Amino acid sequence: MKSAIVRSPRKAKGQGAERRQEILDAALALYAARGIHAVSTRDIAAAAGISQPALYAYFPSRDEITAVLCEEAFFQLRARVETATDGLVPSRDSFKRLCRVYIDFGLEQPDAYRVAFMIEKARAGLDDANERALAAGLEAFGSFRAQVARFIAAGMTRPGDEPLLTQSLWAGLHGLASLLIARPGFPWVELEALIARHIDVLADGVLNPA
Amino acid sequence: MKSAIVRSPRKAKGQGAERRQEILDAALALYAARGIHAVSTRDIAAAAGISQPALYAYFPSRDEITAVLCEEAFFQLRARVETATDGLVPSRDSFKRLCRVYIDFGLEQPDAYRVAFMIEKARAGLDDANERALAAGLEAFGSFRAQVARFIAAGMTRPGDEPLLTQSLWAGLHGLASLLIARPGFPWVELEALIARHIDVLADGVLNPA
DNA sequence: GTGATAAGTTATCAGTGATCGATTATCAGC
DNA sequence: GCTGATAATCGATCACTGATAACTTATCAC
Numbered sequence: 001m002k003s004a005i006v007r008s009p010r011k012a013k014g015q016g017a018e019r020r021q022e023i024l025d026a027a028l029a030l031y032a033a034r035g036i037h038a039v040s041t042r043d044i045a046a047a048a049g050i051s052q053p054a055l056y057a058y059f060p061s062r063d064e065i066t067a068v069l070c071e072e073a074f075f076q077l078r079a080r081v082e083t084a085t086d087g088l089v090p091s092r093d094s095f096k097r098l099c100r101v102y103i104d105f106g107l108e109q110p111d112a113y114r115v116a117f118m119i120e121k122a123r124a125g126l127d128d129a130n131e132r133a134l135a136a137g138l139e140a141f142g143s144f145r146a147q148v149a150r151f152i153a154a155g156m157t158r159p160g161d162e163p164l165l166t167q168s169l170w171a172g173l174h175g176l177a178s179l180l181i182a183r184p185g186f187p188w189v190e191l192e193a194l195i196a197r198h199i200d201v202l203a204d205g206v207l208n209p210a
Numbered sequence: 211m212k213s214a215i216v217r218s219p220r221k222a223k224g225q226g227a228e229r230r231q232e233i234l235d236a237a238l239a240l241y242a243a244r245g246i247h248a249v250s251t252r253d254i255a256a257a258a259g260i261s262q263p264a265l266y267a268y269f270p271s272r273d274e275i276t277a278v279l280c281e282e283a284f285f286q287l288r289a290r291v292e293t294a295t296d297g298l299v300p301s302r303d304s305f306k307r308l309c310r311v312y313i314d315f316g317l318e319q320p321d322a323y324r325v326a327f328m329i330e331k332a333r334a335g336l337d338d339a340n341e342r343a344l345a346a347g348l349e350a351f352g353s354f355r356a357q358v359a360r361f362i363a364a365g366m367t368r369p370g371d372e373p374l375l376t377q378s379l380w381a382g383l384h385g386l387a388s389l390l391i392a393r394p395g396f397p398w399v400e401l402e403a404l405i406a407r408h409i410d411v412l413a414d415g416v417l418n419p420a
Numbered sequence: 421g422t423g424a425t426a427a428g429t430t431a432t433c434a435g436t437g438a439t440c441g442a443t444t445a446t447c448a449g450c
Numbered sequence: 451g452c453t454g455a456t457a458a459t460c461g462a463t464c465a466c467t468g469a470t471a472a473c474t475t476a477t478c479a480c
Contacts, residue, residue: 035330037330041468050427050428051428053428054429055469057427061469062469118388120324168386168408170385171408172381172386172408175382175383175384176378176382182329185344187348189373194377198378201382201412201415201416202415204368204414204415205412206411209419250435250436250437251438252436252437261459263461264460266439267457271437271438
């Protein structure tokens, strides 16, 4: 007796999942090169070597492509945050290291960072991918929170409960990252000095005086 | 001899500058109600009681309308910043007052704030209005800088030159304002406590210890 | 082979920002 | 009052966008 028909995948030219990843790669590259709003579905399709309607066999909408990239960006951020203080005991230096990892993520992957934290959804979407991206974002924030909790547990922080301190620190870091991304033409002072000083400001504000 | 023909304005239905302002008002109201990206030129025209092509008699592009609104937002912010510490001597409290004025501006006028600091121009425009908006932004920042300079001159700040301290403080304030605007669905802690604590963090980081 | 189906195509839709040419409203000069 | 010039406006339309429908082709199980 033939086993239950499992409807095995047939694949073809662009075989299944590979084609999907090719589309995501093409989209991310174009986003990085031209900026998200300057990239059309036709651009993405051409870069992926397929026709524009073929995109919709893999993604239900353009926003979904962006949402998936957003989710991937959150995974990356989470991985970075989780390993930021590997092998380091809580100290002012390891605190600054955590901050630095966050800012560097924004500067190295501005498009991912934009998608993750700066883009406001036009439609307050209930899309599947949008929700998954949101969940991934909360996970990344959770990792950040866990890191901050280590410094709190070590008695290094000024008074204030953990959610409050974490959200304030996050806001402080996001402020510099997002402004540097959104206003590259602004007459910023020297970048390294600004980042270092800003992290010092946040460390002075969050950690106990030495 | 008739004086040189001066080509005096004829005006009409929507007489000149008034019509222009009506368009700006309509656009701002729609931006506030639906979000910038959900508003089309046809929407703006309908709200202003004219046809869509008529917009282009007053503004060369949709981006220009947004840029003018951006400029107006900067003027408002500047006015608020300049009067933030009126009648107050430099102190930790007046420093916090300045911070609070900035954050409140963002929360009370999220669309203006968005246009001013969060929106990235699709076309890296050399538009006239875009440059004026940028200039207005620099002026607003200059006022903020002048306020910070008062605290520096009073010897209240930690080491660091004025541009560095100002940019760091700005980034810290912008971080909270922009995140609250861009991610209203995030599980924030109680708003007043968060703002107060965040400003305390920044004050501790920027001002000398008491 | 043959049929079923996955994958991809061309053709097309409605909506967008923007432009063109024609039309209307206003006013100076007679 | 009329008339011509011009400011102000509109309907029609363009190229482009995201998205959909109907059709064709490639692949595989049998």
